[in-house]
Amino acid sequence: xxxxxxxxxxxxxxxxxxxxxxxxxxxxxxxxxxxxxxxxxxxxxxxxxxxxxxxxxxxxxxxxxxxxxxxxxxxxxxxxxxxxxxxxxxxxxxxxxxxxxxxxxxxxxxxxxxxxxxxxxxxxxxxxxxxxxxxxxxxxxxxxxxxxxxxxxxxxxxxxxxxxxxxxxxxxxxxxxxxxxxxxxxxxxxxxxxxxxxxxxxxxxxxxxxxxxxxxxxxxxxxxxxxxxxxxxxxxxxxxxxxxxxxxxxxxxxxxxxxxxxxxxxxxxxxxxxxxxxxxxxxxxxxxxxxxxxxxxxxxxxxxxxxxxxxxxxxxxxxxxxxxxxxxxxxxxxxxxxxxxxxxxxxxxxxxxxxxxxxxxxxxxxxxxxxxxxxxxxxxxxxxxxxxxxxxxxxxxxxxxxxxxxxxxxxxxxxxxxxxxxxxxxxxxxxxxxxxxxxxxxxxxxxxxxxxxxxxxxxxxxxxxxxxxxxxxxxxxxxxxxxxxx
Numbered sequence: 087x088x089x090x091x092x093x094x095x096x097x098x099x100x101x102x103x104x105x106x107x108x109x110x111x112x113x114x115x116x117x118x119x120x121x122x123x124x125x126x127x128x129x130x131x132x133x134x135x136x137x138x139x140x141x142x143x144x145x146x147x148x149x150x151x152x153x154x155x156x157x158x159x160x161x162x163x164x165x166x167x168x169x170x171x172x173x174x175x176x177x178x179x180x181x182x183x184x185x186x187x188x189x190x191x192x193x194x195x196x197x198x199x200x201x202x203x204x205x206x207x208x209x210x211x212x213x214x215x216x217x218x219x220x221x222x223x224x225x226x227x228x229x230x231x232x233x234x235x236x237x238x239x240x241x242x243x244x245x246x247x248x249x250x251x252x253x254x255x256x257x258x259x260x261x262x263x264x265x266x267x268x269x270x271x272x273x274x275x276x277x278x279x280x281x282x283x284x285x286x287x288x289x290x291x292x293x294x295x296x297x298x299x300x301x302x303x304x305x306x307x308x309x310x311x312x313x314x315x316x317x318x319x320x321x322x323x324x325x326x327x328x329x330x331x332x333x334x335x336x337x338x339x340x341x342x343x344x345x346x347x348x349x350x351x352x353x354x355x356x357x358x359x360x361x362x363x364x365x366x367x368x369x370x371x372x373x374x375x376x377x378x379x380x381x382x383x384x385x386x387x388x389x390x391x392x393x394x395x396x397x398x399x400x401x402x403x404x405x406x407x408x409x410x411x412x413x414x415x416x417x418x419x420x421x422x423x424x425x426x427x428x429x430x431x432x433x434x435x436x437x438x439x440x441x442x443x444x445x446x447x448x449x450x451x452x453x454x455x456x457x458x459x460x461x462x463x464x465x466x467x468x469x470x471x472x473x474x475x476x477x478x479x480x481x482x483x484x485x486x487x488x489x490x491x492x493x494x495x496x497x498x499x500x501x502x503x504x505x506x507x508x509x510x511x512x513x514x515x516x517x518x519x520x521x522x523x524x525x526x527x528x529x530x531x532x533x534x535x536x537x538x539x540x541x542x543x544x545x546x547x548x549x550x551x552x553x554x555x556x557x558x559x560x561x562x563x564x565x566x567x568x569x570x571x572x
Contacts, residue, residue, distance in 0.1 A: 384408020
């Protein structure tokens with residue numbers, strides 16, 4: 087094994103398995119301040135960008151740690167922000183994240199980003215460049231190039247980072263790692279991951295009817311990096327996930343949760359190749375087709391990862407969405423639930439199989455009767471995160487207070503970046519149409535990439551055998567919302 091690879095593995099192991107803290111960090115000893123008093127140096131002041139829905143729950147969880155102050159709130163939609171504004175009335179409110187960073191950067195320590203996918207990277211990079219620790223909802227980015235940039239930026243600016251795939255802090259994935267490292271299922275060669283998402287419209291044409299922009303919503307700021315389009319009904323707050331300009335489909339929504347176990351257990355990183363097949367829709371009563379603005383209603387993507395120090399060869403990972411599921415394992419009883427019913431992850435090794443539910447919950451061996459015996463036999467070797475999944479938030483808060491490199495986090499960009507790249511590579515195969523033969527009216531699109539195995543050069547960040555698809559590796563940003571990285 088090369089020295090460079092060894093260092094990478096050691097670093098990843100440190101991030102997950104240790105609880106190292108810097109001795110003598112506190113400026114004022116706790117006993118001097120009195121019982122129950124937390125020194126100002128032991129608190130994290132947070133600015134939250136995107137504070138409705140998932141952003142609202144993120145803020146609540148940071149605050150619940152007992153060590154975070156929510157000082158600034160930012161959202162383009164006053165309706166979505168209302169509950170957070172009510173919960174934290176002393177927090178100063180902004181609509182434009184650029185104005186927030188420009189005026190208030192000296193007044194907070196960290197930034198939480200929970201916007202639609204297409205604006206994750208520009209906000210996060212700007213925050214890191216301002217020296218702020220960052221917590222970013224999954225998927226980390228909208229594009230592959232952005233994921234690589236944020237991974238490199240976290241190291242350059244030496245800030246504490248965490249992606250919001252809370253299952254990474256759960257006990258389940260650590261249990262699976264211990265079983266695997268003990269040789270219970272041998273060496274994994276094949277992985278199946280599936281989801282019942284999307285639960286929003288996909289495979290549809292962009293609406294032609296214009297709608298009035300709600301007075302509480304700044305549509306220009308919501309669009310951010312994306313090309314300008316007129317507002318349409320119901321795209322906010324949730325249906326944006328099914329449109330390529332803003333979302334990343336079922337892969338972006340659930341991939342970071344469901345592919346996480348395979349990445350962590352096998353130490354996967356960058357893929358070698360990817361291929362895809364997708365479900366089409368009826369364009370009219372005589373013809374089936376696709377709408378290039380919209381993610382398809384279902385897909386099956388096959389990714390090949392190179393051998394790692396935990397495998398004996400390449401690993402094939404199958405992703406299935408839209409309700410498609412792999413064949414039930416023969417070892418699974420007829421009345422036993424496959425995954426959690428709608429979602430799951432199955433790892434197939436040379437000596438056995440194991441599977442889990444969403445967030446790596448409920449890990450079990452197949453046949454499931456083996457689980458209790460092996461669980462009792464294999465000793466715990468990997469430290470658990472206090473609070474498990476729920477502790478994902480407090481873990482980041484405490485690591486940010488301690489400072490870069492002093493406390494571990496479960497999903498730093500060093501790990502979250504390659505994980506995000508993998509699922510975005512899958513989207514490349516899904517989107518692989520030929521721009522030279524595509525028509526602006528949405529008819530007659532040619533998708534040659536769906537008949538090929540796309541070969542990936544991870545260093546050059548490009549597909550080497552179909553150049554047309556590389557347009558989606560790094561997109562063009564709308565003026566005023568650029569990713570300032572060189």
